[in-house]
Amino acid sequence: MSNNKKVNIFLLIIAVVLFIFLPRFLSGYMVRVITTIFMYAVIAQGMNIMSGYMGYLPFGNAMFFGIGAYVTAIGMSKGLPFLVVVPLAAITAILFSILLGLPVLRLRGHYFAIATIGMSAAILSVVKNATEITGGAMGTTLPIIDKDPSIVYNYFYLAMFGLMVITTLSLYFIIKSRFGFGIRSIKANEEAAISMGINTTYHKVVAWAISALFTSIAGALYAYWMSFIAPDEVFDVMIAVNTVVIMLIGGAGSILGPIIGAFIIELFAEVAWSAFLEYHLAALGIIIIIIVFFVPKGVSGTIADFIKRKKIRARKRVSI
Amino acid sequence: MGLQMLMNATLLGGLYALMGIGFSLQWGISGIINLSYGAMVVLGSYISLEFFNFFHIDPFISMIMSGAILFVIGAIIYRGLLQPFLKGGIVFTLILTFAVRLIVENIILKVWSADYRTIRLAYAGSNFQLGDVYIPLTKFLTFITAGILIYLTYLFMMNTKIGKGIQAVALDKEGAQAVGMDVEKMYMINFALGTALAGLTGSLWASIYSFSPHLLGPLVGKVFIIAILGGLGNIWGAAAGGLLLGFAETAGASFLGSQWQEAIGMVIMVSVLLWRPYGLMGKKFFG
Numbered sequence: 001m002s003n004n005k006k007v008n009i010f011l012l013i014i015a016v017v018l019f020i021f022l023p024r025f026l027s028g029y030m031v032r033v034i035t036t037i038f039m040y041a042v043i044a045q046g047m048n049i050m051s052g053y054m055g056y057l058p059f060g061n062a063m064f065f066g067i068g069a070y071v072t073a074i075g076m077s078k079g080l081p082f083l084v085v086v087p088l089a090a091i092t093a094i095l096f097s098i099l100l101g102l103p104v105l106r107l108r109g110h111y112f113a114i115a116t117i118g119m120s121a122a123i124l125s126v127v128k129n130a131t132e133i134t135g136g137a138m139g140t141t142l143p144i145i146d147k148d149p150s151i152v153y154n155y156f157y158l159a160m161f162g163l164m165v166i167t168t169l170s171l172y173f174i175i176k177s178r179f180g181f182g183i184r185s186i187k188a189n190e191e192a193a194i195s196m197g198i199n200t201t202y203h204k205v206v207a208w209a210i211s212a213l214f215t216s217i218a219g220a221l222y223a224y225w226m227s228f229i230a231p232d233e234v235f236d237v238m239i240a241v242n243t244v245v246i247m248l249i250g251g252a253g254s255i256l257g258p259i260i261g262a263f264i265i266e267l268f269a270e271v272a273w274s275a276f277l278e279y280h281l282a283a284l285g286i287i288i289i290i291i292v293f294f295v296p297k298g299v300s301g302t303i304a305d306f307i308k309r310k311k312i313r314a315r316k317r318v319s320i
Numbered sequence: 321m322g323l324q325m326l327m328n329a330t331l332l333g334g335l336y337a338l339m340g341i342g343f344s345l346q347w348g349i350s351g352i353i354n355l356s357y358g359a360m361v362v363l364g365s366y367i368s369l370e371f372f373n374f375f376h377i378d379p380f381i382s383m384i385m386s387g388a389i390l391f392v393i394g395a396i397i398y399r400g401l402l403q404p405f406l407k408g409g410i411v412f413t414l415i416l417t418f419a420v421r422l423i424v425e426n427i428i429l430k431v432w433s434a435d436y437r438t439i440r441l442a443y444a445g446s447n448f449q450l451g452d453v454y455i456p457l458t459k460f461l462t463f464i465t466a467g468i469l470i471y472l473t474y475l476f477m478m479n480t481k482i483g484k485g486i487q488a489v490a491l492d493k494e495g496a497q498a499v500g501m502d503v504e505k506m507y508m509i510n511f512a513l514g515t516a517l518a519g520l521t522g523s524l525w526a527s528i529y530s531f532s533p534h535l536l537g538p539l540v541g542k543v544f545i546i547a548i549l550g551g552l553g554n555i556w557g558a559a560a561g562g563l564l565l566g567f568a569e570t571a572g573a574s575f576l577g578s579q580w581q582e583a584i585g586m587v588i589m590v591s592v593l594l595w596r597p598y599g600l601m602g603k604k605f606f607g
Contacts, residue, residue, distance in 0.1 A: 057410055103594050110353055110410055114544055115593050118586040121541060125583035237537065244415050252411070278430060285422035288415055292405060296412070 019161055023154050031157050035225070037266045038160040042218040043239065044246040044258030045167045046211040051244075052252035053175060054207050055187030056105070059113040059240050060120030064093045064212040066235040068219025070127060073140050073229055086220045093216030097209045105204040108190070117237070124235040139230030142223055156225040163221065164259065167214045172255050174210065183207050187253075249291050251298025260299050325570055327453045333566025334463035335524060337559040338470055339539070340546030342517030344561075348553020349490040350511045352402055353410070355417040358539035359424040360390055360515045364522020365531040366432055372439050379439055380465060383523030387516045394515025398508045421536065428533045438530040462524045469520055473513075474555050486510045490553060541582065545589040551599025560600070 023031045043065060051057045068089040075085035104115045128137045145152045174180050182203045185193040194200055223229045242265065250261025265287075272283040295302050339361060346354045354360075364386040371382035397420060405412040447456040477483040488496045489506040497503050525531060546565050550557030565585060572584040592600060 051411065057414070059414065104590070107593060107597065110347070111593055111597060113410060113414065114353070114548070115590050117541075118544070118590045118593075122583045122586040122590070125580065125586075129579050129583075241415070241418055244411060248411065248415065279426055281422045281429070282426035285419040285426070288419035288422075289401065292412055292416055292419075296405070296408060 016165060020158065023157050028150055028153055031153050033266065033270055035153070035157045035160045037262045038157075038164045039218050039222060040242060040246055040266060041164050041259045041262035042160070042167050043215050044243045044250070044262055045164075045171050046215040046218075047240075047243045047247050048252065048254075048258050049171060049174070049183070049207055050211050052247060052254070052257070053180070053187060054183040054204065056108075056204065056208075057113045057244075058116045058208065058211065059237075059244075060116030060118070061211065061215055061243070062235055062237065062239040063116075063120040063123050064097065064215040065219035065222070065239060066120075066123065066127065066231070067093045067096060068216030069223035069229045069234040070134055070140075070231075071216075072220040072223040073135075073142050074133060076142050076224070077140070082224055086217060089216050089220040090213050093212040093219075094209045097212035098205055101205045101208045102201075105201065105208065120235060120237075120240075124231055127231045127235070134231070137231060139228060139233075142227045142229070144227045156221065159221055160218075160225075163214075163217060168255060168259065170210075175255070179203065179206070245288055245291065247298075249295065249298055251300035251302075251304075254298070254300040254304075257298050257300040264299070323451070323453050325574060327450075327455060329567040329570035330563065331455070331459045331463050331566075332570060333563035334466045335521065335528075335562075336542065336546055336565050337562025338466040338517065338524070339521040340543050340550065340558040340562045340565075341470060341473060341555055342514035342521070343543035344547040344550060344552055344554065344558040345517075346511050346514035347547055348551075349486060350398070350507045350514075351406065352398075352413045352417065352511065354511075354514065355414060355540060356397075356421040356424060357417075357514075357518055357543055358536040359421045359428075360394070360518035361522040361525065361539050362428065362531055362533065362535050363393075363424060364390055364519030365526035366428060366437075366522075367519065368523040368526045369432075369437055369439055378441065379523045379527040380461065383465075383520050386519040386523045390519030391512045391516035394512035395508055397515070398511040402511070403504060403508070425533055425536055432533075434533055436530040436532040436534075437526075439526050441527060444527075456528075458528050462528055465524060466521075469517070470555065470559055473517065476513075477555065482506070482509055538582070542585065545585045548589045548592055549600055554599065557599050564600075 022034070026034070043061070046064070047058065047061055050061070071089035071092045072082070072085050075088055076082065080088075100119055104112065104119070107115055127134045130136075134140060145155075175184070182193070182198050185196070185198055186200055186203060190200060219234060222234070246261035246265050247258055248261070249264055250257030250259065268287065269280075269284070272280045272287075276283045297305065343354060343357050346352050346357070364383070367386035367389060368379040368382045371377040371385060372379060401416050401420070402413060405416060441458060444458055447454050448460075449455070477487060485496070485501055485506045486509065488501065489503050489510075493503055496506070522531075542565065546558055546561040548561070549564055550559070550561030565588075568584055568588060569581050572578075572581055576584070
């Protein structure tokens with residue numbers, strides 16, 4: 001078993017090294033596509049900790065993406081350097097998640113999901129209307145890095161990749177920790193968790209703050225990368241929808257699931273955009289239905305099931 | 321001025337009330353948050369548009385057709401897509417109904433394009449006066465029709481065998497099953513009834529306002545607010561919620577500016593969720 005684990009870690013390190021050197025062999029366009037994939041993987045991990053592990057679906061999580069993007073845009077327009085602005089964006093998002101989370105996380109199931117959608121829509125409309133600060137519905141620009149575009153895109157590729165690796169590793173250690181068992185117990189049975197003496201409010205709020213942290217940093221990087229953001233784009237419900245689909249196909253409640261899902265969905269979206277230009281919405285809708293029907297546990301869940309079944313079969317053979 | 325505003329709010333609220341009831345029934349009784357609800361409303365508008373363009377049928381008559389068509393569509397969606405995944409939890413129903421929305425949106429864009437459409441009725445310009453208050457005729461007719469439809473829905477739920485069955489299922493699923501009721505059929509009829517109400521609303525909407533695929537998202541936001549305000553699965557609650565939203569939007573638009581309309585609605589919804597999660601009307605009506 002431990003030998004198996006060592007092999008897995010070794011394979012993962014090889015994959016990381018491969019991804020670091022990958023941009024050298026790819027066109028600028030593909031580098032951008034893969035950067036987007038990393039970004040979605042980060043947002044999906046933020047969704048994963050809440051929904052996959054804790055059983056609370058934060059359908060309005062795009063608000064932290066938007067907050068991250070807008071704090072970065074506003075901060076940089078005031079002349080602050082990017083590396084100062086990112087922590088500011090993260091802190092703002094965490095503050096929002098705690099202030100909103102304390103009341104809203106009392107709600108369960110449907111009600112929580114709907115309340116987060118409502119808050120996201122409310123924040124969107126504030127951002128749209130506070131024209132003096134945010135630039136309003138027309139959007140706002142960020143300073144452009146004065147270097148060759150291909151070098152800049154490589155920077156963002158590596159930054160987004162780094163963020164994804166850090167996010168995934170942190171999630172791994174969080175889930176293995178005492179705190180992680182706490183949030184998983186909430187998914188299993190919240191009443192039982194309370195009666196076991198787990199401070200569920202604390203666990204839920206901290207989990208959402210962690211989710212907000214990852215999502216907002218992805219938003220901050222996105223804003224600097226695009227150098228132009230508009231409210232309808234960074235607070236878009238579609239971000240949350242894509243993220244849920246990614247989490248589902250990868251396998252909710254697994255560490256590598258969101259990364260696998262992000263690759264499958266985004267690469268498919270690239271194909272769909274070029275092949276069915278006029279039908280890409282319907283294509284996405286049909287893909288969602290197919291995924292839900294045929295791999296409801298996601299790729300990683302299905303593979304795990306397959307392995308389990310194989311093992312059981314092997315054990316039966318021995319007993320006979 | 322004040323009275324005129326009150327009248328506008330009431331007329332708008334009547335339509336919202338009808339729109340909210342279908343969503344509220346689907347959520348409260350069948351347990352499905354139907355993100356494709358806005359798409360169903362707009363689809364109803366386009367069905368009426370086609371009947372108007374080809375056969376010159378008034379939306380007030382063709383709404384029966386759009387209601388019937390959407391009833392069938394709703395039944396198919398429930399049986400084919402949603403029923404197998406009800407046990408999978410909220411993630412599945414949300415994402416599946418969103419997939420339906422995407423497909424319908426794509427169909428609408430392809431068939432009717434993204435332009436705003438209107439149905440120009442011959443009597444659209446006429447209005448009458450009540451004291452100092454002007455009442456446009458079409459809006460008045462819409463309000464009355466919406467009221468009648470809400471009352472019919474109520475009568476259906478209270479007096480027919482199927483309606484009583486739906487209530488029974490909402491009250492106690494296991495109990496209903498134990499006395500030999502086809503629970504899944506009741507859920508399906510309830511869901512289809514909800515989409516039919518969406519279609520009816522769409523036809524009425526088409527007789528007074530212009531419509532386009534851009535409405536899909538905002539309409540879902542509105543029905544969320546109405547359903548939460550009224551309490552889920554509660555017909556009169558949703559009706560009151562619709563009127564309340566009509567008032568909140570009209571008042572908000574004139575005091576703060578129309579760009580804050582959406583934010584006002586959302587803030588009201590989240591507040592109600594936190595303080596009165598069963599809606600302003602108190603307990604659930606069914607169950």
